[in-house]
Amino acid sequence: MKLSKHTDYAFRSLIFLAGQPPGQRVTIQDICDFYTISPNHVSKVIMQLVRRGEVESVRGKGGGLSLARAPEEISLLDIVREFETTLQPIDCAEQPCRIIGNCALQGILGSAVEAFLESLAPYTLADITSSEVQVLRLQAD
Amino acid sequence: MKLSKHTDYAFRSLIFLAGQPPGQRVTIQDICDFYTISPNHVSKVIMQLVRRGEVESVRGKGGGLSLARAPEEISLLDIVREFETTLQPIDCAEQPCRIIGNCALQGILGSAVEAFLESLAPYTLADITSSEVQVLRLQAD
DNA sequence: ACTAAAGATGCATAATAAATGCATGTTTTG
DNA sequence: CAAAACATGCATTTATTATGCATCTTTAGT
Known part of the structure; x- marks a missing residue:
């Protein structure tokens, strides 16, 4: 019983984006370099996040990614x-x-899954990126 | 996020055993015939249950399987x-x-899993085999 | 003692899903 | 128009799960 890497990559990408200074855009490559994972994968995950409205992507030269919403949301x-x-x-x-x-x-199993999901419900991206230290680390590349 | 078939087969085997009249022994083959699943698999799952003390197995001719504990336990x-x-x-x-x-x-994810497990904690095999109807069905073969 | 029934176990193979990589297309800035 | 960067589909690899085969051990009945 574990979550897929897609979910993992989604979390990591969001954490990385949340760690950027406001207005800063990063490329998919940046994310992949930081975590040492495959661009193809991240690309697809990011696309899903863009469609959902969590991430904003700007195409073309000078483009890149940024959070489309506040981490709290x-x-x-x-x-x-x-x-x-x-x-x-x-x-x-x-x-x-x-x-x-x-x-x-x-x-019984259904309600156990519900309990799992309910337990996640109160948390937002902000809860896993609040540490100052972490933001510093993300920059320190 | 789903459970393995091992877990599934374990549940099914236990349900089948719980559906038997007291003292009755069934063979692995009986379980497999009922659910149309592979004897090899069930065999291994049953072994684990025997080692754990939930199922009692009697080898040799006339042998078979039965619950080693009350379903409530x-x-x-x-x-x-x-x-x-x-x-x-x-x-x-x-x-x-x-x-x-x-x-x-x-x-956060760890406590979500905890919530999942906690949610299962109150239930026993008895809770999923209490229906009379089900027992009748199990016999009706 | 022998045979057949039934559990016990290890190993090999197949099926499935996940992860990765490659190739190519599209958009946009300079 | 060229380069940067996102967008997308397809093929391949890998890993995990599931299945099947072969063999051994135990025990009841004759």
């Missing part, structure tokens, strides 16, 4: 919901299960 | 803990992350 729950392809702990329909209809397991 | 949380290979939503150590030390994300 970017919910960690939303990110998980966006990038996790499945949030069903067990897919009972995948292979036909003969207990269907009387099985309470689905409900 | 078999915790769903224990099963998930046993069969999920990883309960870390993001493995920060896998690829070195430059934010380590200042990143609050790990803590």
